[in-house]
Amino acid sequence: MIAVIARKEFTEMLRDGRFRVAAAIVFTLLLVSLLMGWTHFRSVNAQHETAQRTTREQWLNQGNKGPHSAAHYGVYAFKPKMPLSLVDQGVDNYTGVAVWLEAHKQNDLAYRPAQDSTAVARFGELTAATVLQILLPLLIVLLTFASFAGEREQGTLRQVVSLGVKKRDLAFGKALGTAGALMLLLVPATIIGVAALAFASDDGAWLASASRMFLIGASYLLYFTIFIAVSLTVSSLVRSSRVALVALLAFWIVNSLIAPRAAADAAKRVYPTPSAFEFTAAMESDVGKGINGHNQSNPQRQELLRQTLAKYNVGRVEDLPFNFDGIALQAAEEHGYTVFDEHYGEMWEGFERQNKLQQVASIVAPALAIRSLSMGLAGSDFTQHRDFANAAESHRRSMIKLMNEDITRNSRSGDTAYVAGRNLWETLPRFEYRAPGVVRVLANQMWSIGGLLGWVVMGVCAMLIAATRMKVD
């Protein structure tokens, strides 16, 4: 019985001119956004890979100089784009793309692409994710707002129910019919998306994204189920189709447009973050309180010198079997590491707490759940950015340690003419970055997943209850 109803609904929708026009528009937008996403991904990744090679060559070819000068010269790290970002750009445009790894300072990633765009970019990028999260639910609303209410007005609902059709079966049938109609445009789009992904990265790394692809697809299907269920619920509860349309449009607007902004504002109020000025001032002050590797009159450095001389049982720094400057520099850096970890950690934890709160707020609006989950799985959310920043920072710390150890081992205190060459530069391994696995991503998105599943369960239950109790005329 459900299959028969579903097939009838499906045929009826296909014959509706409004559905055909709307579906054609949505499908075109999906294709355009996938194509643009693919082009953008390829060009940005090519740029970043070239730049990463160039900075490595600049490091290797910097000539002969003191290792500490080399540490000041440093290297750059360029953030790679994840393959699935062609579907969901997430916050990629609002986070920096490159970071300078230099001595004494942990820099934040710089050059946010959005700063090089125009104000129109703040209206939202056209990506597959925005089409699926914002436009497709509207299509669902248009297809289903008159499902029950319209039939009631036309009188056909009373006829169908008088035949003995269970109202619950009617609900399921209509839901499946709508889902079928949607599949007509989603399945080709998905195939094209998977093909785009396969052709996006040349090295076949797309297979590693297979699980992410599958999970993103599943999340969106859950999101559409929520909308179908809510739509049918409202349609069966209200008196007229006009009221159903207004109510559903209001839900769509609050969900897609207002909830993200309101949630962002609420999160900022509950977990405020410091201003850049306060952050830099606090960090500089804390670094200044510790040992200074350059300044001979710094009391902590003098204390370290005393301890080292005592440990090696010599009277003068020149008699030490290594260069004390290297030891002092490394000690200063390690003091810096604790300060940076504390301050950057606090700032980033603040962001993560804000994002968690926005995930929790999906109890009120499912759009928050799918937004967070989609970004997370596509690898374009803040957690992914932070992971890269931490990897770059580890690389910086390795570089500094190599330089300081070389100074310590291969020169003596007071030897300012010591230079090193390509042999030393080559000991720094090339910077390779591997994205975290999908399990880590899911663990971070538990609230979004919970919100999405909760809404599906509540939506389907509400749909069944409303359909069973619905008035037939």
Place this chain on the structure above:
Amino acid sequence: MLTRIIQHELRNLSRDRTLWIVTGLLAVIVGYGVFNGASWVRFQKQTINEVTADEAQKFAAIRNNIVKFDDGSAQPAPNADPRDPAFAGRNIGQRYAIMPPAPLAALSIGQSDLYPYYFRVTTRSKQAFINAAEIENPNNLLAGRFDLAFVIVYLYPLLILVLSYNLLSAEKEGGQLAMVGAQPVSLRTIVLGKVALRACVILALSIGFSLLGILLSNIGFFSGSSDSSEATLRLGMWVVVVTAYGAFWFAVAVAINALGRSSATNAVVLSGMWLLFVLVVPSLVNLTATTFYPVPSRVELINAIRDASNEATAEGSNLLSKYYEDHPELIAEAKNQDPTGFAFRFYATQEKVDRSIEPVLRRFDEQLTRQQTLVNGARLLSPAIVTQEALNDIAGTSVSRYRYFLKQVDGFHASWKAFFVPKVFRQVKLNLSDYNRMPEFVWQEEAIGTVANRVFVGVFGLLVPALLVGALGIFAIRRYPISN
């Protein structure tokens, strides 16, 4: 006749629950929007105060230290003498170049959360300080802020459409239109009366609640006599923009109603138009701009700068003689000094680096300007973009004002360097009077005429489509089927 229709409509609408729901909603969202905007302005002003206080404090400390170093009661740390012009210009004698929020900044947060509003200027290359950024969760930047501009651009048209989607179709379906139409009154007058009332109500409510919100949020709107005339002018422009935007949406509602379809169809079509103009067209405009005028790679810029500085450092003393060729006034001053000193090489290298990266930076800026010009033209395709840009201009949170700030920072950077560099080459020590004469950044607000020009092009871009569409609608009313 018109006034009678308006009075009657007022009575009708006030009995309908819709008007009260709309009023309540408008009050809440406008109030919240202004509150958010005001909080952001307060945060900016607080940061600016902290920054200015820090600068004053640091300078006071330096002055104290100079007195102590001069009379020998204390010794400066090595390479850290505030009387050394190289150290002072590069490290501790830092001035902040600050762009304060404009008088009505609370009305639209615009791009001000994305761009920095102060820079720490030193004698180093501009690249050393120009990439600062305020700390903000990228998720929040992506979502955008719930400010008054968001309410006006996105939600205010919806409220207009809610009140007027069934302007004619409701009475037609109810049968009253046939009765009214039998009276000696033209349908055009009826429509104008209905629209006039709804427009007055919505405009009065929107503008009224916004003004109330601004006054209550107490952000010093009326502070300072010279500011308040400019602020009033900006407020006037804001009222004009909101009215023009409202006029566009009323015109669209009338035109769709004039097609003679049912209320439900009107609702669907009008939602589609809202979606098109407010969501779809802006994304498409952005897509076109970035496809046809992609911004050249920042990433390439980084490597170009590194290559340039590599070459410059490698050139060493050759560079210095080239520097003297370009700055003959400094040769005499440097005659007795060691020309290979660190400070000399530093400035020569900086200049070479700045010069080599200049073509790259210029190409970058040109692409960006071309993109902005394309968007400026294409914005007339969507009244939402026009309104957002106009509101940003009025509130002083647009990219144009930011670029104006950057030009002033450039000028200040040049004068900052011009104060210190000759002193470095003359190896002259700084004293207290020098510290009193150090260049200070004075912010010059954009001429209100320039802003007004930009805003009025936008208003024009709103009124012309509004009048066209409205005229089409009124014309189509002639053929309106009053009864089925």
